[in-house]
Amino acid sequence: MSRAEARASSATAVRAALALLAVLPAIALAHDERGQAAGILAGLAHPVSGFDHVLAMIAVGLWGAVLGAPAIWVLPVAFPLVMAFGGLMGLLGVPLPGVEFGIAASAIVLGAMVLAELRPPLWVAAALVAFFAIFHGHAHGRELPAGASALLYSLGFVIATGLLHGVGILLGFAHRWSAGRLAVRIAGGGVALAGLFFLWRALA
């Protein structure tokens, strides 16, 4: 091999090595935990991405504030647990007919309760909210983005839902004043009207 040929050969070798370095896979560090940031962010964002879910959750908080203690804390404690059971049903493939109608009905009924300031016994209010929670969990709790941590997605989903209840409760505190009381009732009416729209959309 001449000197020029040797130089060309080594240059080719260097180029090949550099090209292969560019595609050298990094060491895979296998680990159980992955997709954590994506999971928690997607979970937190999911409940606020659906207007039907947002309004119904705020209505739960508003109704809790209208009902006063102990409902104001029973409903936010019970709702996430029952909603998770709804999600579990969905994940296990247990069919639930009329999910969209159930969600629309939740906004209508809960909004109407706030509008009319109805105060049924605590067990009736809890049962009603729990009944609707199943539909919300079934519809919304099983949409895991690819690669996201399922546990943190679930936690984010539950936390965002709970915070929406908190928003409803905080708005509901205005119920103590006469002008605020009217505003809360109007808000309830608005939620019920939106529920009618959701129902019309589900029927269409």
Next chain:
Amino acid sequence: MKGRTNVRVGVAAALLGAAAPARAHLVETGFGGFYDGVAHVLLTPADLLVVLALALLAGQRGARAARWTLLAFPAAWFAGAAFGAFVPGDGALPVLTTLTFGVTGALVALNARLPPGAVAALSVAVGLVHGYVNGATMAPGGAGALEVTGAVTAVFCLYTVVAAYVTTVRVAWGRIAVRVAGSWVSAAGILMLGWLARGSV
């Protein structure tokens, strides 16, 4: 001569293109094994949630329950980790580790009036399970006594701070916030069981 050069280039190319082996690994903080163990607990959601749920439960049940659990829980975690390091078995046990924080969170949400002994017994069971999983998953990654000690220290500190704080909460809304937090932890556990049943994780 030319053939030999081509062989060398070929061997070099093959070496460069070869994928390095995948291996189980701890989070590397760069501060040594102790802090790697601390980071392992802080970055493992199931561990964090169970420590949080147990601290909420113990704090909710009062100073006596919190005191009984203060040493029992980390000690059980350490014992479980030591056992897991020597007998790794299946390793992660995701259903069991989900059930632990799911059930503990539900007890908080329900404000279950458990006696201090029952809280301590629960903490030992929970500590053994999660400690075992820690030991079984950390040891193959090269973790030793230092990493396990770091993990147990993180558990102890986190538990102590949260339980001590919850023990002092007297206002009504504060007690409700504790129950709501338990409800969220439990709900996440219920959903997680669904994901596990569906095989999505």
